[in-house]
Amino acid sequence: MKINVMTDVLEANDRIAAANREIFNRNRNLVVNLMSSPGAGKTTLLERTAEALAGKAKLGVITGDIETSRDAERIEKHNIPAVQLTTGTACHLDANMVASAFPYLDLSRIDILIIENVGNLVCPAEFKVGEDCKVMILSVTEGDEKPLKYPLMFRESSLLLINKIDILPFTNFNMEEARANALKMNPELEILEVSCTTGQGIEEWVSWLTQCWQNRVESLRSA
Protein backbone atom coordinates (compact mmCIF):
# COMPACT_ATOMS: atom_id res chain seq x y z
CA MET A 1 0.00 0.00 0.00
CA LYS A 2 1.13 3.51 -0.75
CA ILE A 3 0.65 6.46 1.60
CA ASN A 4 0.93 9.97 0.20
CA VAL A 5 3.14 12.19 2.34
CA MET A 6 4.31 15.28 0.43
CA THR A 7 6.16 16.73 3.42
CA ASP A 8 9.17 18.99 3.16
CA VAL A 9 12.13 17.22 4.75
CA LEU A 10 12.98 20.31 6.76
CA GLU A 11 9.46 21.06 7.93
CA ALA A 12 10.18 20.37 11.61
CA ASN A 13 13.21 22.65 11.57
CA ASP A 14 11.37 25.38 9.68
CA ARG A 15 8.63 25.40 12.32
CA ILE A 16 11.17 26.04 15.09
CA ALA A 17 12.89 28.64 12.92
CA ALA A 18 9.57 30.47 12.63
CA ALA A 19 9.22 30.42 16.42
CA ASN A 20 12.76 31.83 16.76
CA ARG A 21 11.79 34.50 14.28
CA GLU A 22 8.91 35.60 16.53
CA ILE A 23 11.34 35.98 19.41
CA PHE A 24 13.74 38.00 17.26
CA ASN A 25 10.86 40.22 16.14
CA ARG A 26 9.82 40.88 19.73
CA ASN A 27 13.37 41.81 20.65
CA ARG A 28 13.94 43.80 17.47
CA ASN A 29 17.09 41.89 16.53
CA LEU A 30 18.62 41.83 13.10
CA VAL A 31 19.84 38.24 12.79
CA VAL A 32 22.57 37.21 10.38
CA ASN A 33 23.51 33.60 9.71
CA LEU A 34 27.24 33.63 8.90
CA MET A 35 28.55 30.65 6.96
CA SER A 36 31.81 29.53 5.36
CA SER A 37 34.30 26.69 4.99
CA PRO A 38 36.38 25.95 8.10
CA GLY A 39 38.95 28.67 8.68
CA ALA A 40 37.67 31.18 6.12
CA GLY A 41 37.69 33.88 8.80
CA LYS A 42 34.26 33.97 10.48
CA THR A 43 35.51 34.56 14.01
CA THR A 44 38.11 37.07 12.87
CA LEU A 45 35.39 38.95 10.97
CA LEU A 46 33.30 39.02 14.15
CA GLU A 47 36.22 40.48 16.09
CA ARG A 48 36.70 43.22 13.48
CA THR A 49 32.93 43.81 13.42
CA ALA A 50 32.81 44.16 17.21
CA GLU A 51 35.48 46.87 17.05
CA ALA A 52 33.85 48.71 14.17
CA LEU A 53 30.34 48.63 15.65
CA ALA A 54 31.39 49.81 19.13
CA GLY A 55 29.16 52.74 20.08
CA LYS A 56 26.97 52.34 16.97
CA ALA A 57 24.98 49.16 17.58
CA LYS A 58 24.94 46.42 20.18
CA LEU A 59 26.32 43.17 18.80
CA GLY A 60 25.66 39.68 20.14
CA VAL A 61 27.09 36.38 18.89
CA ILE A 62 26.13 32.73 18.90
CA THR A 63 28.89 30.51 17.63
CA GLY A 64 28.64 26.84 16.76
CA ASP A 65 31.39 24.29 16.45
CA ILE A 66 31.61 20.52 16.24
CA GLU A 67 34.07 20.47 19.15
CA THR A 68 34.59 23.06 21.82
CA SER A 69 36.66 25.89 20.49
CA ARG A 70 37.70 29.27 21.76
CA ASP A 71 35.63 31.28 19.32
CA ALA A 72 33.27 32.65 22.00
CA GLU A 73 36.20 33.61 24.22
CA ARG A 74 37.84 35.48 21.35
CA ILE A 75 34.65 37.45 20.85
CA GLU A 76 33.98 38.11 24.54
CA LYS A 77 37.37 39.81 24.75
CA HIS A 78 35.72 42.60 22.75
CA ASN A 79 32.99 42.98 25.39
CA ILE A 80 30.42 41.29 23.20
CA PRO A 81 27.99 38.75 24.68
CA ALA A 82 28.76 35.41 23.03
CA VAL A 83 27.37 31.91 23.49
CA GLN A 84 29.31 28.87 22.34
CA LEU A 85 27.27 25.91 21.12
CA THR A 86 28.92 22.54 20.63
CA THR A 87 27.10 20.60 17.95
CA GLY A 88 28.75 17.20 18.51
CA THR A 89 28.08 15.10 15.44
CA ALA A 90 26.04 17.74 13.59
CA CYS A 91 27.91 19.68 10.94
CA HIS A 92 25.59 22.70 11.10
CA LEU A 93 23.46 24.70 13.52
CA ASP A 94 19.74 24.09 13.31
CA ALA A 95 16.86 26.15 14.66
CA ASN A 96 16.59 24.10 17.82
CA MET A 97 20.27 24.47 18.70
CA VAL A 98 20.06 28.23 18.18
CA ALA A 99 16.99 28.35 20.47
CA SER A 100 19.01 26.53 23.15
CA ALA A 101 21.28 29.61 23.37
CA PHE A 102 18.45 32.02 24.23
CA PRO A 103 18.58 31.47 28.02
CA TYR A 104 22.20 32.62 27.95
CA LEU A 105 21.67 35.83 25.98
CA ASP A 106 19.71 38.95 26.82
CA LEU A 107 18.23 39.45 23.36
CA SER A 108 16.44 42.62 24.44
CA ARG A 109 19.86 44.25 24.78
CA ILE A 110 21.13 43.17 21.38
CA ASP A 111 20.63 45.04 18.09
CA ILE A 112 22.51 42.77 15.73
CA LEU A 113 22.84 39.07 16.45
CA ILE A 114 25.34 37.21 14.29
CA ILE A 115 25.26 33.45 14.30
CA GLU A 116 28.60 31.92 13.36
CA ASN A 117 27.63 28.61 11.83
CA VAL A 118 29.81 25.50 11.73
CA GLY A 119 32.52 25.67 9.06
CA ASN A 120 30.87 23.70 6.23
CA LEU A 121 29.52 24.76 2.85
CA VAL A 122 26.73 22.20 2.54
CA CYS A 123 24.45 21.61 5.52
CA PRO A 124 24.27 25.08 7.10
CA ALA A 125 22.50 26.39 3.99
CA GLU A 126 19.74 23.81 4.48
CA PHE A 127 18.74 24.73 8.01
CA LYS A 128 16.98 28.02 8.64
CA VAL A 129 17.43 29.30 12.17
CA GLY A 130 15.09 32.30 12.03
CA GLU A 131 17.57 34.70 10.46
CA ASP A 132 16.91 37.82 8.38
CA CYS A 133 19.67 36.95 5.96
CA LYS A 134 22.59 34.70 5.27
CA VAL A 135 26.08 36.02 4.68
CA MET A 136 28.85 33.79 3.46
CA ILE A 137 32.61 34.14 3.48
CA LEU A 138 34.81 32.71 0.76
CA SER A 139 38.52 33.12 1.34
CA VAL A 140 40.99 33.45 -1.51
CA THR A 141 42.82 30.34 -0.28
CA GLU A 142 39.81 28.36 -1.47
CA GLY A 143 39.06 27.90 -5.15
CA ASP A 144 37.27 30.43 -7.35
CA GLU A 145 35.13 27.51 -8.62
CA LYS A 146 33.56 26.98 -5.17
CA PRO A 147 30.25 28.62 -6.20
CA LEU A 148 29.77 25.92 -8.84
CA LYS A 149 30.35 23.14 -6.32
CA TYR A 150 28.15 24.53 -3.55
CA PRO A 151 25.32 26.28 -5.38
CA LEU A 152 22.75 26.25 -2.59
CA MET A 153 24.78 28.32 -0.16
CA PHE A 154 25.52 30.96 -2.79
CA ARG A 155 21.87 31.01 -3.79
CA GLU A 156 20.66 31.45 -0.24
CA SER A 157 23.09 34.21 0.69
CA SER A 158 22.40 37.92 0.41
CA LEU A 159 26.02 38.95 0.69
CA LEU A 160 29.30 37.26 -0.19
CA LEU A 161 32.45 38.44 1.53
CA ILE A 162 35.61 37.46 -0.30
CA ASN A 163 38.14 37.42 2.54
CA LYS A 164 41.93 37.35 2.89
CA ILE A 165 42.45 39.59 -0.14
CA ASP A 166 45.72 40.69 1.49
CA ILE A 167 47.22 37.40 0.33
CA LEU A 168 45.53 37.39 -3.09
CA PRO A 169 48.85 37.90 -4.97
CA PHE A 170 50.22 34.70 -3.46
CA THR A 171 47.31 32.53 -4.60
CA ASN A 172 45.95 31.41 -7.95
CA PHE A 173 42.50 32.68 -6.99
CA ASN A 174 40.91 34.49 -9.95
CA MET A 175 38.70 37.27 -8.62
CA GLU A 176 36.85 37.83 -11.90
CA GLU A 177 36.06 34.12 -12.20
CA ALA A 178 34.92 33.91 -8.60
CA ARG A 179 32.59 36.87 -8.98
CA ALA A 180 31.18 35.57 -12.26
CA ASN A 181 30.63 32.09 -10.82
CA ALA A 182 28.92 33.45 -7.72
CA LEU A 183 26.62 35.69 -9.76
CA LYS A 184 25.75 32.76 -12.01
CA MET A 185 24.35 31.02 -8.94
CA ASN A 186 22.65 34.12 -7.63
CA PRO A 187 22.35 37.24 -9.80
CA GLU A 188 21.16 39.29 -6.81
CA LEU A 189 24.14 38.42 -4.62
CA GLU A 190 26.07 41.41 -3.30
CA ILE A 191 29.84 40.93 -3.15
CA LEU A 192 32.45 42.72 -1.04
CA GLU A 193 36.18 42.09 -1.00
CA VAL A 194 37.65 42.26 2.49
CA SER A 195 40.68 41.50 4.58
CA CYS A 196 40.09 40.87 8.24
CA THR A 197 43.83 41.21 8.76
CA THR A 198 44.43 44.62 7.19
CA GLY A 199 40.89 45.91 7.74
CA GLN A 200 40.35 46.60 4.05
CA GLY A 201 36.65 46.53 3.14
CA ILE A 202 35.53 46.20 6.76
CA GLU A 203 33.99 49.66 6.72
CA GLU A 204 31.84 48.71 3.70
CA TRP A 205 30.80 45.47 5.39
CA VAL A 206 29.82 47.29 8.57
CA SER A 207 27.81 49.87 6.69
CA TRP A 208 26.03 47.06 4.79
CA LEU A 209 25.24 45.50 8.16
CA THR A 210 24.03 48.68 9.85
CA GLN A 211 21.90 49.48 6.79
CA CYS A 212 20.24 46.06 7.13
CA TRP A 213 19.65 46.75 10.81
CA GLN A 214 18.08 50.14 10.08
CA ASN A 215 15.83 48.57 7.44
CA ARG A 216 14.85 45.91 9.96
CA VAL A 217 13.98 48.45 12.67
CA GLU A 218 12.04 50.48 10.10
CA SER A 219 10.01 47.49 8.90
CA LEU A 220 9.23 46.40 12.46
CA ARG A 221 8.03 49.90 13.27
CA SER A 222 5.65 50.04 10.31
CA ALA A 223 4.41 46.46 10.94
Add this chain to the structure above:
Amino acid sequence: MAIAQNILDIAVAAAERGGAQKITRVNVVAGEMRAIVPPQLAFCFGVAAENTIASEAELNLEIVPVRGRCRGCGEDFAIKDFSYICPGCGGRDIEITGGTELRVRDIEVL
Protein backbone atom coordinates in the same frame (compact mmCIF):
# COMPACT_ATOMS: atom_id res chain seq x y z
CA MET B 1 22.79 12.74 8.87
CA ALA B 2 20.19 15.20 10.14
CA ILE B 3 18.50 15.08 6.74
CA ALA B 4 18.31 11.27 6.87
CA GLN B 5 16.88 11.42 10.39
CA ASN B 6 14.25 13.94 9.26
CA ILE B 7 13.25 11.72 6.35
CA LEU B 8 12.92 8.77 8.70
CA ASP B 9 10.87 10.74 11.25
CA ILE B 10 8.48 11.95 8.56
CA ALA B 11 8.10 8.45 7.08
CA VAL B 12 7.52 6.78 10.45
CA ALA B 13 4.98 9.41 11.52
CA ALA B 14 3.07 8.96 8.25
CA ALA B 15 3.14 5.16 8.58
CA GLU B 16 1.86 5.31 12.15
CA ARG B 17 -0.93 7.68 11.16
CA GLY B 18 -1.89 5.19 8.45
CA GLY B 19 -1.79 2.27 10.90
CA ALA B 20 0.99 0.50 8.98
CA GLN B 21 3.21 -2.18 10.54
CA LYS B 22 6.22 -1.87 8.30
CA ILE B 23 7.69 0.56 5.77
CA THR B 24 9.13 -1.09 2.65
CA ARG B 25 10.05 1.96 0.62
CA VAL B 26 10.43 5.71 1.10
CA ASN B 27 10.21 7.86 -2.02
CA VAL B 28 12.00 11.18 -1.77
CA VAL B 29 12.09 13.94 -4.37
CA ALA B 30 15.39 15.83 -4.26
CA GLY B 31 16.25 18.82 -6.42
CA GLU B 32 19.74 18.78 -7.87
CA MET B 33 20.35 22.13 -6.21
CA ARG B 34 20.27 20.46 -2.81
CA ALA B 35 23.55 18.68 -3.53
CA ILE B 36 22.33 15.45 -1.96
CA VAL B 37 24.88 12.64 -2.26
CA PRO B 38 22.65 9.57 -2.76
CA PRO B 39 24.93 6.80 -1.41
CA GLN B 40 25.77 8.90 1.63
CA LEU B 41 22.12 9.66 2.33
CA ALA B 42 21.13 6.02 1.82
CA PHE B 43 23.84 4.94 4.25
CA CYS B 44 22.77 7.46 6.91
CA PHE B 45 19.14 6.49 6.44
CA GLY B 46 20.02 2.83 6.95
CA VAL B 47 21.81 3.63 10.21
CA ALA B 48 18.98 5.86 11.47
CA ALA B 49 16.34 3.28 10.55
CA GLU B 50 17.85 0.43 12.57
CA ASN B 51 15.36 -0.96 15.07
CA THR B 52 12.45 1.01 13.62
CA ILE B 53 9.53 -0.03 11.42
CA ALA B 54 11.64 1.24 8.51
CA SER B 55 14.62 -1.02 9.22
CA GLU B 56 14.12 -2.89 5.94
CA ALA B 57 12.89 0.06 3.93
CA GLU B 58 14.55 1.09 0.71
CA LEU B 59 15.24 4.80 0.30
CA ASN B 60 14.44 5.79 -3.25
CA LEU B 61 15.65 9.18 -4.46
CA GLU B 62 14.16 10.87 -7.46
CA ILE B 63 16.62 13.57 -8.48
CA VAL B 64 14.94 16.55 -10.16
CA PRO B 65 17.16 18.56 -12.50
CA VAL B 66 17.48 22.29 -12.00
CA ARG B 67 15.19 24.26 -14.32
CA GLY B 68 15.21 27.92 -15.15
CA ARG B 69 13.07 30.46 -16.92
CA CYS B 70 14.62 33.34 -18.84
CA ARG B 71 13.28 36.69 -17.68
CA GLY B 72 14.23 38.10 -21.05
CA CYS B 73 12.47 35.85 -23.54
CA GLY B 74 10.46 33.52 -21.29
CA GLU B 75 12.17 30.32 -22.40
CA ASP B 76 11.91 27.45 -19.91
CA PHE B 77 14.91 25.10 -19.92
CA ALA B 78 16.94 22.54 -17.96
CA ILE B 79 20.10 23.94 -16.45
CA LYS B 80 23.06 21.66 -17.08
CA ASP B 81 26.48 21.94 -15.48
CA PHE B 82 25.39 25.07 -13.64
CA SER B 83 25.26 27.04 -16.84
CA TYR B 84 22.77 29.79 -16.12
CA ILE B 85 22.53 31.08 -19.65
CA CYS B 86 19.36 31.08 -21.74
CA PRO B 87 19.68 28.73 -24.75
CA GLY B 88 17.06 30.87 -26.53
CA CYS B 89 18.51 34.37 -26.37
CA GLY B 90 21.78 34.04 -24.45
CA GLY B 91 20.30 36.08 -21.58
CA ARG B 92 21.73 35.70 -18.08
CA ASP B 93 18.74 36.85 -16.04
CA ILE B 94 17.39 33.44 -15.13
CA GLU B 95 14.77 32.60 -12.55
CA ILE B 96 15.13 29.15 -10.99
CA THR B 97 11.83 27.30 -11.39
CA GLY B 98 12.69 23.78 -10.26
CA GLY B 99 15.29 21.56 -8.72
CA THR B 100 15.38 23.15 -5.28
CA GLU B 101 12.84 20.90 -3.55
CA LEU B 102 13.53 18.25 -0.91
CA ARG B 103 10.42 16.35 0.02
CA VAL B 104 9.19 12.94 1.16
CA ARG B 105 6.70 12.19 -1.61
CA ASP B 106 5.16 8.95 -0.40
CA ILE B 107 5.91 5.73 1.44
CA GLU B 108 5.08 2.11 0.64
CA VAL B 109 3.93 0.11 3.65
CA LEU B 110 2.61 -3.27 4.76
